[in-house]
Amino acid sequence: MKKILLGLIAVIVIAVGGFFGFDLYAQRRVTREVETAFEQVRATGAKASHGKIAFDVKSRTLTIADIASETGAQSPVSVKIASLTMTGLGQTDAARVSADKLEFSDVEIGVAGPSPTIASLTYKAPRITVKDYSAPAGLPQLPASSSIVELYRFAFAQLAHINASSVSVPTLTGPMIFSAVVHAGDGASGEFAYSGLAIENMKDGKIASSKTDKVAFTVNQQAAGTPIKMTGDLANIVATDIDVGAMAAIFDPAKANDDREYRIQGHVSAGPYVISATPGINLRIDGMTVDDVRINPSRMQLPALLAMIPPPGSPPPSAAQTRDLLEKFAGIYLGAGIGNAEMHGLSLETPEAPLKLASMRFNFENGKIGELTVEGLDASAAKGTLKVGRFALKSFDVAKSVRLTAQFAGQKPTPEQALALLPLIEGVEFKGLVWPYKNTDKLVKVDVFSLDWGQFVGSIPSRLHLTAKVATPLDAAIPGQDALIAAGIDRMAVDADLGAVWTEASRSFALEPVKFDMAGLVKASAKVSLGNVPREAFSANAAEAMGAAAQIEASAIELTVHDLGVIDLAIAQYARSQNVGRDAARSAILASIKAQGDAIGGSNPDATALITAIGRFIETPGQTLVVKLTPRAKAPALQLMQLLKIDPQSALAQFRIEASTGL
Numbered sequence: 001m002k003k004i005l006l007g008l009i010a011v012i013v014i015a016v017g018g019f020f021g022f023d024l025y026a027q028r029r030v031t032r033e034v035e036t037a038f039e040q041v042r043a044t045g046a047k048a049s050h051g052k053i054a055f056d057v058k059s060r061t062l063t064i065a066d067i068a069s070e071t072g073a074q075s076p077v078s079v080k081i082a083s084l085t086m087t088g089l090g091q092t093d094a095a096r097v098s099a100d101k102l103e104f105s106d107v108e109i110g111v112a113g114p115s116p117t118i119a120s121l122t123y124k125a126p127r128i129t130v131k132d133y134s135a136p137a138g139l140p141q142l143p144a145s146s147s148i149v150e151l152y153r154f155a156f157a158q159l160a161h162i163n164a165s166s167v168s169v170p171t172l173t174g175p176m177i178f179s180a181v182v183h184a185g186d187g188a189s190g191e192f193a194y195s196g197l198a199i200e201n202m203k204d205g206k207i208a209s210s211k212t213d214k215v216a217f218t219v220n221q222q223a224a225g226t227p228i229k230m231t232g233d234l235a236n237i238v239a240t241d242i243d244v245g246a247m248a249a250i251f252d253p254a255k256a257n258d259d260r261e262y263r264i265q266g267h268v269s270a271g272p273y274v275i276s277a278t279p280g281i282n283l284r285i286d287g288m289t290v291d292d293v294r295i296n297p298s299r300m301q302l303p304a305l306l307a308m309i310p311p312p313g314s315p316p317p318s319a320a321q322t323r324d325l326l327e328k329f330a331g332i333y334l335g336a337g338i339g340n341a342e343m344h345g346l347s348l349e350t351p352e353a354p355l356k357l358a359s360m361r362f363n364f365e366n367g368k369i370g371e372l373t374v375e376g377l378d379a380s381a382a383k384g385t386l387k388v389g390r391f392a393l394k395s396f397d398v399a400k401s402v403r404l405t406a407q408f409a410g411q412k413p414t415p416e417q418a419l420a421l422l423p424l425i426e427g428v429e430f431k432g433l434v435w436p437y438k439n440t441d442k443l444v445k446v447d448v449f450s451l452d453w454g455q456f457v458g459s460i461p462s463r464l465h466l467t468a469k470v471a472t473p474l475d476a477a478i479p480g481q482d483a484l485i486a487a488g489i490d491r492m493a494v495d496a497d498l499g500a501v502w503t504e505a506s507r508s509f510a511l512e513p514v515k516f517d518m519a520g521l522v523k524a525s526a527k528v529s530l531g532n533v534p535r536e537a538f539s540a541n542a543a544e545a546m547g548a549a550a551q552i553e554a555s556a557i558e559l560t561v562h563d564l565g566v567i568d569l570a571i572a573q574y575a576r577s578q579n580v581g582r583d584a585a586r587s588a589i590l591a592s593i594k595a596q597g598d599a600i601g602g603s604n605p606d607a608t609a610l611i612t613a614i615g616r617f618i619e620t621p622g623q624t625l626v627v628k629l630t631p632r633a634k635a636p637a638l639q640l641m642q643l644l645k646i647d648p649q650s651a652l653a654q655f656r657i658e659a660s661t662g663l
Helices: 002-015 027-043 148-159 244-250 302-308 319-334 398-407 415-419 481-486 542-549 566-578 582-600 605-619 637-646 648-652
Strands: 047-049 053-056 061-070 077-087 090-093 096-115 118-136 164-178 189-203 206-223 226-243 262-270 273-277 281-295 336-349 355-365 372-381 384-393 427-436 443-457 460-473 491-503 508-518 522-531 553-563 624-631 655-662
Touching: 027 047, 027 053, 027 061, 148 244, 148 302, 206 244, 226 244, 244 262, 244 281, 302 319, 319 336, 319 398, 443 491, 481 566, 553 637, 566 582, 566 605, 582 605, 605 624, 605 648, 605 655, 637 648
Parallel strands: none
Antiparallel strands: 047 061, 053 061, 061 077, 077 096, 090 096, 096 118, 118 164, 164 189, 189 206, 206 226, 226 262, 226 273, 262 281, 273 281, 281 336, 336 355, 355 372, 372 384, 384 427, 427 443, 443 460, 460 491, 491 508, 508 522, 522 553, 553 624, 624 655
16 A cells, blocks of 8 residues: 555656646646656656646646656656646645646556565556645655655655545556565566555545555465465455554654654454465455554654665674664564454465464554454364464563564573563463364363463562363373273363462562362362562572572461362272272271371370361361461471471471361
């Protein structure tokens, strides 16, 4: 679309600019002024010529035949117009010229090397009609530089001064030849075709609406000697509230310190979009929308970025040059904003496997994706189908990720540097995730998996929250699962809610909530707290973190376990292994627990009470066991963990123990 507007500007500037600072009713004066305008174009080093000039005084109609122009730049732009007719010429004031209607016939605009991937491109329009036209009367000062920045700035600046009630282009086609850098084989070429292009209400640098009925394209290339053809079309392209002046600000070096936000577009919608390629690849997107597009020139620094991009054929940039380029590139993200972008109804057919996606949405502000949401993903593979009801990336700082990538240019990042990427994402979420289990027809199902983190100390989060509800088939080949399968349980369902947070002011760390529901067999919850947790414990440096961990002290622990059938399951397994009845198995287990209590004797009454409560918990199905541990004195957590491995009784003796059971 921007190239089309650039072409229209080139046509209007060459053919109309500066023609009308004169008496419109004098034939000689008209001819002389037209000649003068063309001379001014030639004075810039460009070629400019025309054929017959005719002016009808009564209808105030000027006709110019066979207009041709070509810029003198290294990548020239050529313009050919079979005829230009301007009806109802007039001057609204001394500074502006007007016409009831402008009609261009057989317009051809050729561009050499418009991008690194395209060697040549030609726009062809049999007819262009502009109604209720008005523009500045004087010929604009053409840019001294032929750089792409200057050309875009000039084009948008001129377009911002043109008013028209409508611009219509029934058809616009463009053959193109790809450059060697595309690696698409010799003779790679393509063609696009616009139909029903219409612009409504251009005034004071604003365009009320632009629509295109369809854009179709064809690309022909070769891969390993095999011809490949790609075709596609995008229908119903509609854009509203377009600010051309704001677009010009992006390319204006004078706006480098302009920290204002410009809204360049209100709403864009398009679709369906269909692409077909050999062999057997078909893509369809039902629709796309983008709302509220904004830019900040001082943050984007687009002219400075484009000036740093090496031309095709240049040697690869050094690591320092790459870092500078990526740093500037990050500014593009910082200076862009999108209120909402959405795609829906995507389907992809390939010879290997089809893919479907219901929708994808995101917004973008201050270099960050606020939330990227993907819904209704259905992807087939050799071993089955992967389904995702919903996936959400909870905020992603794109600008900072580019800047961090710039630091890694030319070197391998250290683990500490790689960890710096973690704070750029606030969390992830899956819902309705389903995939095949190994090579079976059984499924792994994730109803919900939500993980978010924050409150970073350096690059390590000191706050985490995990919510998960997962069900997976059991496998007899995995140790420990055979007993569950023997008991008639072929799936394991886990419902978990885990949280952790560090409070710097009190130097405390708490695990809360900690909740598990396993297969409807047992529910468990816990509260765990640690004291004297220094900031250095969250260091990305392992040695520093381990040194700080030695200062951490154990605090209160509370555990609650509710039996929903796991005790009976364990007793049944013990009965099978001992070849005894269930009652005998339960009695044997209780006797073993009592013996442990007797062995402890009076050395630790709290531990004896704990073992007694465990016995009651096992004796009566459906019981709830509550255990609370409180340190008797300050105790280093790492030392207690080591003691627990070698001498559990001594470790428990460091705590006051409260244990109880109840339904």
